[in-house]
Amino acid sequence: DAGITQSPRHKVTETGTPVTLRCHQTENHRYMYWYRQDPGHGLRLIHYSYGVKDTDKGEVSDGYSVSRSKTEDFLLTLESATSSQTSVYFCAISSGGRKETQYFGPGTRLLVL
Amino acid sequence: GDSVTQMEGPVTLSEEAFLTINCTYTATGYPSLFWYVQYPGEGLQLLLKATKADDKGSNKGFEATYRKETTSFHLEKGSVQVSDSAVYFCALIPSYNQGGKLIFGQGTELSVKP
Numbered sequence: 001d002a003g004i005t006q007s008p009r010h011k012v013t014e015t016g017t018p019v020t021l022r023c024h025q026t027e028n029h030r031y032m033y034w035y036r037q038d039p040g041h042g043l044r045l046i047h048y049s050y051g052v053k054d055t056d057k058g059e060v061s062d063g064y065s066v067s068r069s070k071t072e073d074f075l076l077t078l079e080s081a082t083s084s085q086t087s088v089y090f091c092a093i094s095s096g097g098r099k100e101t102q103y104f105g106p107g108t109r110l111l112v113l
Numbered sequence: 114g115d116s117v118t119q120m121e122g123p124v125t126l127s128e129e130a131f132l133t134i135n136c137t138y139t140a141t142g143y144p145s146l147f148w149y150v151q152y153p154g155e156g157l158q159l160l161l162k163a164t165k166a167d168d169k170g171s172n173k174g175f176e177a178t179y180r181k182e183t184t185s186f187h188l189e190k191g192s193v194q195v196s197d198s199a200v201y202f203c204a205l206i207p208s209y210n211q212g213g214k215l216i217f218g219q220g221t222e223l224s225v226k227p
Contacts, residue, residue: 004156031212042202042219043157050212058214090156096213098206099145099164104156 003027004105006091012111019078021108023091025071029103031096032074034058034066036087037107043090049074050096081112115140115207119218122200126193126225134188134201134221136177142208146170146179146186147215149202157202160188193225 003026013019023032031050035043035058045058047066055066063085065077078085091105120135138144145164149157161170166181175190186203203218 033214040219042217043215044217045214048212048214056212092157094213096210098208098210098213099162100206100213101147101159101162102157102213102215104149104158106156 004091004093004103006089006105006108008108009106010109012113013081014113015082016080019081019110019112021076021089021091021110023074023076023105025074025093027093027103028071029093029095030071031094032068033092033094033102034064034074034076035090035092036060036085037090038087046076046089081110083112086110086112115144115205115216117203117205117216117218119201119203119221122220122222124221124223126223128195128225128227129192130225132188132190132193132197132223134203134223136186136188136203136218138184138186138203138205140184140205140207143181144205144207146177147204147206148175148177148186148188149204149217151200151202151220153199160201193223195225195227198223198225 033048034046049055049068089108092102094102147162148160150160161172163170163179169178204215
């Protein structure tokens with residue numbers, strides 16, 4: 001199994017509070033991704049990173065920010081959580097090539113009340 | 114833009130039945146095609162892939178062939194088991210590749226009954 005961990009695994013928070021999710025890898029892959037998974041939508045890309053301090057937006061980036069200060073860590077922050085951000089969040093890593101596999105973390109289940 | 118369409122689920126089969134999950138794509142050039150599987154409570158993992166036309170990916174009894182002429186990558190298994198119950202995602206990486214970003218279909222839930 002690829003070395004990817006996510007923390008926390010479960011979180012309940014209230015509307016308007018900031019939330020930070022952490023993804024940690026031990027594989028030294030250049031690319032890291034944050035997705036959200038919602039019924040009927042599959043997985044949608046929030047943000048991704050192509051190196052330390054290099055990030056870009058995905059298709060559903062509004063309300064989210066990211067940071068990558070080290071190769072192994074990629075943080076996702078909800079600046080002010082809303083109920084529409086209740087979801088399961090997955091981190092993934094890849095070497096970024098067209099033929100390459102993405103490896104996924106176990107997910108974080110977030111409930112915003 | 115590039116996209117992936119999967120057959121809607123849930124799909125319910127009896128053990129040892131034949132499985133087909135349809136996947137078609139819209140893309141320019143020659144994307145790489147993938148099937149990922151998500152078992153209950155877990156993250157996604159690669160099931161199989163094909164990176165050029167007419168390639169066949171296979172793993173754990175599952176197969177899919179990259180058909181450029183029909184822009185399809187249908188997943189098949191000859192005899193399903195209860196342990197195959199999961200959500201299956203078809204996905205592609207476009208030929209113009211932007212950092213290995215995957216474009217996913219919406220997923221198809223498979224339930225196999227004993």
